[in-house]
Amino acid sequence: MTTQTKTAAAPPKQDILDQYDAFRAGAASASDWLAPVREDAIARFREQGIPTQKWEDYRFTNLAPIARTKFRHASTYKQPDGIAEIAARMKFAKETAVELVFGNGRLMQTNGGEALPAGVIVMSLAEAMKSHTDLVKQHLAKVAKLDSAPMAALNTAFIEDGLFVYVPKGVHVEKPVHAIFVTDSGDGKAGAADSGAERLVSHPRTLIVLGESAEARVYETFTSRKGDAFWSNPVTEVVVGENARLEHLRFQDESGEAFHTGTIEATQGRSSWFTTYSFAFGCRITRNDVNLALLGEGIESDLDGLYIGADEQLIDHHTFVYHREPNCESREFYKGILGDKATGVFSGKILVHQKAQKTDAKQTNRNLLLSDSANVHTKPQLEIFADDVKCTHGATIGQIDANSLFYLKTRGIDEVTARSLLIYAFAGEVVERVSFPPMRERLQNLLYDRLPNGDELRGLGE
Amino acid sequence: MLSIKNLHASVEGNEILKGINLEAKAGEVHAIMGPNGSGKSTLAQVLAGHEDYEVTEGSVTYLGKDLLELGADDRACEGIFLAFQYPVEIPGVSTSYFLKAAVNSVRRYRKEEELDAVQFLTLAKEKMKALDMDPSFLHRSVNEGFSGGEKKKNEIFQMAVLDPKLAILDETDSGLDIDALRVVADGVNSLRSPDRTMIVVTHYQRLLDYIVPDFVHVLSEGKIVKSGDKNLAHQLEDEGYSWLRSHAEAR
Structure with missing residues (x-):
């Protein structure tokens, strides 16, 4: 393909x-x-x-x-x-x-x-x-x-x-x-x-x-x-x-x-x-x-992802979305959290056929780096052959936002917990989209297991 | 309650605060006014413990403790609250989750029993009612997609729940229409108490019609150049900040 x-x-x-x-x-x-x-x-x-x-x-x-x-x-x-x-x-x-x-x-x-x-x-x-x-x-x-x-x-x-x-x-x-x-x-x-x-x-x-x-x-x-x-x-x-x-x-x-x-x-x-x-x-x-x-026409697609890497893990996602017919909408939303010496890769290709007019394709890839040795390679690839389309892509690679951290601390939350809370929130944006509550809870628990002071955060969700 | 002596603070080598002196007792409301760049917000951030600002000289004593020794989180646990000029959006964290974390963190610090989900909800709903806020706020991500007024209201709501001893309001009025301003000011006024000190930082005198201060201080170029009672705010309203320049030049 x-x-x-x-x-x-x-x-x-x-x-x-x-x-x-x-x-x-x-x-x-x-x-x-x-x-x-x-x-x-x-x-x-x-x-x-x-x-x-x-x-x-x-x-x-x-x-x-x-x-x-x-x-x-x-x-x-x-x-x-x-x-x-x-x-x-x-x-x-x-x-x-x-x-x-x-x-x-x-x-x-x-x-x-x-x-x-x-x-x-x-x-x-x-x-x-x-x-x-x-x-x-x-x-x-x-x-x-x-x-x-x-x-x-x-x-x-x-x-x-x-x-x-x-x-x-x-x-x-x-x-x-x-x-x-x-x-x-x-x-x-x-x-x-x-x-x-x-x-x-x-x-x-x-x-x-x-x-x-x-x-x-x-x-x-x-x-x-x-x-x-x-x-x-x-x-x-x-x-x-x-x-x-x-x-x-x-x-x-x-x-x-x-x-x-x-x-x-x-x-x-x-x-x-x-x-x-x-x-x-x-x-x-x-x-x-x-x-x-x-x-076909009038299709909607969502491709969502969350990858979490630590140690020397490598996690690579390659997506390819082919718009062949008019009036379809595809949305990609991938987030990554990388610590230690982990590497994340995201490559998102969108191909819009000449007759796929009114295509609306959106691609987002956000990455949170928790250490100086972690790294991310993110690459959008748009190939558009129709002239009346809306295709957007955005990729970000960042660290934990200092303003958010300060905000939480001024409310009495200690640094370790505040960081965990922000990481959890970053991941939560994908997790909360899953429709089956027990699956959501499983993913949330897995996040709590991995985060420092996670048990404390787990209690808050109840 | 709070004693600031000869406070100097810099950010990235630029000195912003150049010798602030301020004494605030329990129950008092102090307004800090001044033009853009005078150091008002810096003072608020330094008191709250922002790490980007380096205190180079002077001291801040709060309830007998050296405030500058404490991190932002410990200051909050000791009863200091900063209402942000630009409240931060935190997508993915619901307001109730966030605030419950904060309340219980503070309670743990004070060796008080933590609130369970029901107790927290009861407290939060009571405070929301007083501020005429929709309980659905609790389920929304912190400040995400909130209007300017909603964000400021959320700050006052947090303040009500956390019940601080020293509340610092950083331009809580800016960007608000008159209706939103009234609601926010009513919220603040309802929290005035003989045990609580408030420092209200504002650019505009308008806020002080609603939150009437005991003292007004005018900040210019990192120093308090004039202090007085609420009438000083009216004088500023009439004359603007331009007289400060001549004042500074005269010195």
């Missing part, structure tokens, strides 16, 4: 290519129709390899630690016992959400599915490929583009399981669907991922399809135990039908030793509304690509 200027050939990941044949042989019987898709995808990955910093879209994102680590596909691991326990921490109260737990990319538990309205399908993708083959076939790997997207290509080559959500025409799913993806190599003290040992790689795949005028909320949580070292490489494909409404959210809080490369590929039909949140709180390297194509 993104155009790539001449890319330097990156070394293909031989360890992964070596495993592909064995994987394909095992997966072949389940879905014959997928074989050519896999073949195409692995060929694309072979051509592209792991991107180097010579790629414009990876200029600030050094994936060398992924390139030099040897990975083994999750399906060859024995499922560790701890997955249910790790997942339990991320579950919502019973009967508030429909929940599925995936361990290393494969379905392990489902709860609450019986309460879904007639015609709605929420199940594992592996099962759906068998029981709803035509429906899956119609959309799977049709949305995600593999050009200049080696990570998505790799995921596609290894499609095995993940979340499948289908909401038929006119149906409103009241409860959020919540998929908890636990990655667990069974080694809680793994140390640095690239220390030479072999690591687990998992490629969960999510497909969400909303029919005309359907409504739903789908949340994806990515979690792990602390200190585990692995690579999760999920792809979520989304088809939002005409006049449909979807709130999608990705919440990522994985080990500080892990790698996470995530892709969201979505298309929207006429008069639909789609919002996708990215809450990225973990990992040594996080790279999220969010690609959205607005394929």
Whole structure:
């Protein structure tokens, strides 16, 4: 979907290519129709390899630690016992959400599915490929583009399981669907991922399809135990039908030793509304690509994100919004908080087709730096071929506002608490947009956990 | 209550306050007037503990304590309140959240029991009612999207809740229309008490028709050049600040 200027050939990941044949042989019987898709995808990955910093879209994102680590596909691991326990921490109260737990990319538990309205399908993708083959076939790997997207290509080559959500025409799913993806190599003290040992790689795949005028909320949580070292490489494909409404959210809080490369590929039909949140709180390297194509008139889209990095974490978001038709509105609102030696990257590309008149595209990226060694690279890219459009972008990189700090102190609030309160507020602006209160509370609690004097602030919110 | 002696303060090497002397007792209202750049706001900021200002000489004693030794937060806990000329917007923090943090921080400092959510809400609503404020204010982010009048009202509301011993009002009147001014002034007047000292910094005499001071001090080029009773404000109104120049030259 993104155009790539001449890319330097990156070394293909031989360890992964070596495993592909064995994987394909095992997966072949389940879905014959997928074989050519896999073949195409692995060929694309072979051509592209792991991107180097010579790629414009990876200029600030050094994936060398992924390139030099040897990975083994999750399906060859024995499922560790701890997955249910790790997942339990991320579950919502019973009967508030429909929940599925995936361990290393494969379905392990489902709860609450019986309460879904007639015609709605929420199940594992592996099962759906068998029981709803035509429906899956119609959309799977049709949305995600593999050009200049080696990570998505790799995921596609290894499609095995993940979340499948289908909401038929006119149906409103009241409860959020919540998929908890636990990655667990069974080694809680793994140390640095690239220390030479072999690591687990998992490629969960999510497909969400909303029919005309359907409504739903789908949340994806990515979690792990602390200190585990692995690579999760999920792809979520989304088809939002005409006049449909979807709130999608990705919440990522994985080990500080892990790698996470995530892709969201979505298309929207006429008069639909789609919002996708990215809450990225973990990992040594996080790279999220969010690609959205607005394929009808009167579409509204919101892309919101919050990334929080500490230590030497790298968190990169690349968004791409394609306005193909007239009278659509897209709004991007990404905020970052970076401490220690963390790095944040935001690149937002907006492409407005010649006939997409009256496009209203707005992009905002705000960053808060908590230390002198933290840094941010932010880059808007507007390519506008229509003449009657409104496209605005704004990026800020700043520190905690001294005036605000003074104001709080003159009200008797000590410096540490005042700083925490301002950081919380900065983050809160994104968190409070989430419609499901238990999800909001989870995110708020996570912020309190991380902030100095956070417990004191937690008490105030009650 | 407050004793300022020969106070000198600079910002980035420029001396703004050049020897301020002021004594204020409990229950008194002191107005500080003066033209732009005379140092009025600087005095307010220095008393509140702004770190951009460096005190180079002199002393400030507040209730027997060396005020300059204390940070801004401790000063607030000791009972000093500054109503800002330009109240700061804090997106993402609701007024109730912010004020509850402040009240309980002050109460902890004073070794008083913290207020729970219900007690705080009762207190806040009572003070809002007195200021004719809509309770929905509590749920809005601090000052965000507030009109000029609402911001100033919010300052007085905070002052009412925090119940300071020394209140410093920095140009609380500027930018207000007459109706908003009346409401704000009524709020301030309702907080006048024999235990509380107020320092009202203003550019315009108009405010002093509503908040009638016990003393008026005229500040010029970092010094108090004239002090008197409320009639001094009227003299300034009639003659403007231009006489200050001749006054300064005459010295």
